[in-house]
Amino acid sequence: MNGKTGGAVTRGIHHAGLTVPNLDATRKFFLDTLGYKQIGEVPDYPAVFLSDGSIMITLWQAVDPANAVSFDRKNVIGLHHLALIVEDKEALDRLYERLQNTDGISIEFKPEPLGGGPTQHMMCYIPGGIRVEFIAPAA
Numbered sequence: 477m478n479g480k481t482g483g484a485v486t487r488g489i490h491h492a493g494l495t496v497p498n499l500d501a502t503r504k505f506f507l508d509t510l511g512y513k514q515i516g517e518v519p520d521y522p523a524v525f526l527s528d529g530s531i532m533i534t535l536w537q538a539v540d541p542a543n544a545v546s547f548d549r550k551n552v553i554g555l556h557h558l559a560l561i562v563e564d565k566e567a568l569d570r571l572y573e574r575l576q577n578t579d580g581i582s583i584e585f586k587p588e589p590l591g592g593g594p595t596q597h598m599m600c601y602i603p604g605g606i607r608v609e610f611i612a613p614a615a
Contacts, residue, residue, distance in 0.1 A: 491525075491532035492558055496604035497541035499524065501580055505603045506533060509578050510560075531560075547605045557599070557607040565596050568612035572598055579603075587612070 496502040499522055506512040506526045515532065516525035522537045538544045549556045562568050568587050575581045580603035590597040594614035602608050 489531060491534050493534040493536065494555075494558070494604070494606055495536045495538050495544075496606070497538050497544060498604060499535055499537040501603040502535050502606075505578070505580065506535075509574060528560075547601075547607065549607055555606070557609050559597075559609040559611055562610050562612050564615070565612045568596050568598060568610055571610055575600055 494502070503514070503524050503526065507514060510528065512526040512528050512533065514524055515527050517523070524535050526533045526535065545552070547555075562571060565587070572583070572587050575583060582601040584599040584601065584607070587596050587598045589595070590611065596612045597609055599607065599609045
């Protein structure tokens with residue numbers, strides 16, 4: 477507990493870091509498909525830093541992608557999925573249409589109600605195999 481406010485010590489997510497098998501393909505997805513901006517890079521690491529203006533995503537190149545363990549949300553401790561907010565249901569529907577024609581994307585399910593409520597969501601795997609959920613909060 478935070479002594480000053482009596483609430484949680486943390487104040488939201490600063491960034492999410494993802495290790496990927498193909499840094500260029502995943503960077504291209506965030507830049508070209510989702511409209512993120514690249515805000516930094518460490519070529520020797522190699523890593524890139526991307527932002528949508530609210531959250532920063534850090535992408536790291538796996539050292540040996542051919543022998544790396546693929547993402548398995550049910551058996552690997554750590555990230556189950558990354559959930560990103562979109563503006564509204566119309567934006568979610570447009571993104572779904574775009575993702576259907578984007579290389580390296582595997583759609584798990586199309587936009588549908590989240591938990592039976594008015595909020596909509598969809599799930600897919602982005603280049604590199606990381607599971608990403610897109611959520612359109614109810615108005």
